[in-house]
Amino acid sequence: MxxxxxxxxxxxxxxxxxxxxxxxxxxxxxxxxxxxxxxxxxxxxTVQRKGFLPISTTRGDRFFIGLLSSAFIHLAWLGLVGAGLTWALAICAAWMVVLLRYG
Amino acid sequence: MDKIPNNRAWFLILPVFLLVAFSALIPLMAVVNYSVQDSFGGGVWIFVGDEWFRDVLTDGRLHDALLRQLGFSGLVLLIQIPLGVLIALAMPSRGWAVPVCLILLALPLLVPFNVVGTIWQLFARVDIGLMGNTLREMGVEFNYTDDPLHAWITVVLMDVWHWTPLVVLLCYSGLRAIPPAFYQAARIDGASRSAIFWYIELPKLRGVLTIAVLLRFMDSFMIFTEPFVVTGGGPGNATNFLSIVLTNWAIERRDLGPAAAFSIIYFLLVLLICWVFYTAITRIGQADKR
Missing domain, CATH: 1.20.5 (Single alpha-helices involved in coiled-coils or other helix-helix interfaces)
Structure with a gap:
């Protein structure tokens, strides 16, 4: 080479x-x-448990739900608000923490 | 007996994992890369950020195509799932008629997609097609190349013809797997035919119906070849489904960036809807056991 x-x-x-x-x-x-x-x-x-989500979930389930919903939050931000994805990212990070802790 | 937790069996799926990585993950990553850049050919790429996503999300033609697609998939599921269950219930359970029915039903599944499209394109033609010409002789003004409603009827009928057998075969295997003891118990209790269906057969079919709904949803949501051959998306945009629009962007116009952004949104929608279906149907099963 x-x-x-x-x-x-x-x-x-x-x-x-x-x-x-x-x-x-x-x-x-x-x-x-x-x-x-x-x-x-x-x-x-992880322990399967029931939080504010309508279904009982494991930690991995909540992580997956968090990632997928984050993608849609970003899309909704782009479609409804427009540019400036930093705010969408901040919202998603907060949402992920809330989801993993209380979901 | 204590179970020994041992996760080394996961190494056995390593070959499949590598194969999927090669065939799915790497192309998907490339699509993500393309979706934030503008292509000028010859490997020249300019970073454009979220521009394509904003364009795609605010594109009226895509909103229409998405609604059309959801309508088509909903219609396909509404027709094919009940029809498939009904046909499976009506099929014989033993004797020479079983293989005859199974083979006859499996035939449409063996036909290649573009041939299915060609068959129906000819079948529905007004001048020489068996269906189109018969309808005209009967005095029905049928013309799938001009009338959006007729185009839809043709495309939906074609999909029903092509894919209902899959639902039938799945349901038939599910029905045959129900132990006779369930039916005997129902007969002793004097259960009616409809009670047997609602309380024994339908719950026992949940597993295969999950698979049927998922497969039929995904296939109909991503349908391309058959409507492309039959109507080419027309008349106008009446049967311009998502993948036809996407192919038009990516292949004919070679707008790789917008097409990639579109693909990602398409992928996320499929992922979301499949996850919802899967979760809903598996949770119903768990609720019964408690």
Whole structure:
């Protein structure tokens, strides 16, 4: 292989995916959250319980509901309010905490 | 007996996980990447942030396509699930008629999607089609290329013809799996035919009906080939379903960014609705056991 091989190889293999820093950070954050949830589960196994949600859920269920509803909160923000997703992100972070604790 | 918790069996699903990663996760990530950029071809990408998402969310044509799609999927489920259960109930349970019925029912499932579209496109034609021409001879002004209602009837009929057998086969296998003891107990109690259906057969069919509803919803929500072949989305936009609009954007206009943003919203909708169906139907099952 020639010099600068790793960068060349990455560009050759994944260039078509058109990575950006924003999306890269996004996926790494999701991955990090999944790792944290796994470690949390190993340290303290979840108990299925009933909170303010109409169904009884485990921690993983609430995490999934949180991620999915966060996506829709972002979409609703873009559709109804417009630009400025930082606020939507803040709302989602708060929503996730509330959901995991009281959901 | 104490169960030994051991999660090493998860390693056995590693090959499937890698396969799914290759076939689903990596393309999905690429779509996410495309959705925030503008493509100029030749690997040149410009970051545009949330612009495509805002465009897509405020696009009236997409709102119409989404409503159309929901209407189509709702109609398909409303027709195919009850019809499938009814046909399964009416099918013989033993003898030579069983394989005959099963094979006849399975035939539409074996036809490739584009052939299904071609069959119905010919079948519904007014000049040479068996259905279209018969209707015209009977004095019905049927024309699926001009009348939106007729186009819808054709597309829905086609989907019913194509996919109801799947619901029937699932329900039939579910019905055959009910132990005879349930029916004997019902006969001793003097239960009516409808009571047997509502209290024995329908609850026992929950598992297969879950699968039937999920499969039929997802397939009808993502339907592309058959209406594309039969009506091409017309007349006007009457049968322009989501995936037809999406393909038009991505392939014909090569607007990769907006098409990717559209795909993600489409994906999230499918994910949400499937999750709701799945949760609802599995929870009903748990409520019964308590």
């Amino acid at each position: 020639e010099s600068g091989t790793l960068a060349d190889w990455l560009e050759h293999s994944f260039g078509w995916m058109a990575w950006t820093w924003v999306t890269g950070t996004f996926f790494l954050t999701i991955l990090g959250l999944l790792v944290v949830m796994t470690v949390w589960e190993l340290a303290m196994p």
